[in-house]
Amino acid sequence: MHVLILGGTTEARALAGLLYGRVRVTSSLAGRVASPRLPAGEVRIGGFGGPEGLAAWLREHAVDAVIDATHPFAERISFNAARAAATAHVPLLALRRPGWVPVDGDDWHPVASLSEAAGALAGLGDRVFLTTGRMGLAAFADCPQWFLVRSVDAPDTPMPTRTEILLDRGPFTLAGERELLARHRIDVVVTKDSGGAATSPKLTAAREAGVPVVLVRRPPVPEGVRTAATPEEAAAWVATRPGASPAR
Known part of the structure; x- marks a missing residue:
């Protein structure tokens, strides 16, 4: 077979x-x-x-x-x-x-696309942890916020002017995500509803820190x-x- x-x-x-x-x-x-x-x-x-x-x-x-x-x-x-x-x-x-399911304390802002996610950032925060992968950064190219972009490989597409690249591959630990949010003074997280446990600790860390999450819904x-x-x-x-x- x-x-x-x-x-x-x-x-x-x-x-x-x-x-x-x-x-x-x-x-x-x-x-x-x-x-x-x-x-x-x-x-x-x-x-x-x-x-x-x-x-x-x-x-x-x-x-x-x-x-x-x-x-x-x-x-x-x-x-x-x-x-x-x-x-x-x-x-x-x-x-x-x-998919991921919110629990008490989560401050999630569901959107339908990366473009909607970029538009939703206004008023939510100025230091963004962006974990949507390297292929969709062009949607955020005109955003004025500062971005920490985490991806497995270096992005080669248009990206926000104020960007720091973090090359890393999951699974990620809760302790590591807590430290990352604190060290970079993150005040909003943008991610896709990928589901699974490998990258979910960032959601727990965001909830504990009172950081809102812009969540792109699945297609x-x-x-x-x-x-x-x-x-x-x-x-x-x-x-x-x-x-x-x-x-x-």
């Missing part, structure tokens, strides 16, 4: 580890990170050429199941995967980590796709497919 896992997320790597040795596993990474953490099994890097190219790849490589474990904000590949799987008649499962996902919330659930689904080896 050949399973294609789309995504370089923490959940995708965990799933590849669970499946490795039971089925043939190929993980497809987008190639946006210079030195990605590689999962177990076979790895390919780069795009497929849209849904038609992905459907052709599924046929050519005799893929028996596809698991979309991409980042919650990688909406294009999710829609491409749904179309490709339907075209190639290959079962598709979406591994979607649950729409394809309808009618079966979902799993954890790598273990996804692995259990694979185990029900014809050709899968029993769990070790």
